[in-house]
Amino acid sequence: MSYLTTILPSLLAGLKTTLGVFFLTIIGSVPLGILVSLGMKSPYFTIRWLINGYIWIMRGTPLLLQLIFIYYGLGMMGIAFPRFEAAIIAFIINYAAYLAEIFRGGLQSVPRGQYDAAKVLGFSKIQTFFKIILPQVVKIVVPSFGNEVINLVKDTSLVYVIGLGDILRAGNIAASRDVTLMPYLLVGLIYLIMTAVVTLLLRRSETVLNTWR
């Protein structure tokens, strides 16, 4: 027990990085994902082509590689970001691509008649999107969105590759220094707590959204 209290401060310091990457990625990738999903329906071929290329690259290469490219690769080309910022950029553009595909599916599931009804009642396109379509999309995408959020909790551990000290790295250091598996167990437990919190929040939002069908 006393051993746990000695390693806990360094784990919590790592946790701060983990949570920072987690929350900033959510905040950045959700609006970007919505924009990208709308761009996929653009009447302009060039925009659709660019967006499809972007999604292909983001989903077609490992996030680990994208992290390396944005931090080391762009750094070598003279576009240098600090480690944390590089990690946030990589995570946001990667997750936005996955979320865009999820939102696109959600947008497609809203029946055409909803747009017709809104139009006949005189709603502008922006009002139609925000007041009528988006709430229905949100309800449709919550389960798959939740999956991505839980993946993100664990994916944050990839930031070690560009030298950021997240919770897994803190556990790793303690484990090799003290030749014990205890830090790993503790780290695993903390990940489980984080995913449990996310799961509970998602369940609650599903319950709230189930007041209508």
Place this chain on the structure above:
Amino acid sequence: MLEIKNLTKKYDQNVIFKSLNLTVHDGEVLSIVGPSGIGKTTLIKIMAGLETADDGEIILNGENIDIKGESSDTNIGMIFQDFNLFPNYTVIDNITLAPINVNKQSSSKAVEQGQELLESLGMLDKANLFPYQLSGGQKQRAAIARALAMNPKILAYDEPTSGLDEASTHQVADVVKTLKKRGVTQVIITHDQPFAEMVSDRVFDFATEVKR
């Protein structure tokens, strides 16, 4: 008064109707009948601004309705075949959403007006239910109230009795007659000939009176 003059609609080479002329007088109930798939719904979609026409004009109270640009004004209210209520809003919110956001009415005034409409349709006790909690006939009356809240000059129904049993069909007929007494001009697309004869002042046969 609504005047449709020489209206033509084609999909590529496929002529849906040609040089269609039709006049609907104020306060009149006009039924447009004919078998499915001959373009009745296309006609009211053009009137409501959801489809474009290739030629001709539609004039409502002396003003031309844009039939080329798909731009929609709220002069023609529409009751869709499957109602298209917004599932994420309660009945009263479905009704007040457009008056508040489009007409910039105060929400208290919009709610008051919405409740009056629901009352007149015998739906006041359903105001706080969501669409999924309503029967087919109730959904339809909610849709009628939603359209009327925008004070359209004409109310257009697309197949209002499809999927309704006889009792509900009679209720729709009652609603149409009630609205007629209040002076609402109504255009009803239907393939239900007995219903059309029961409610309307005039029946327009789309199968025989339209050129193709």
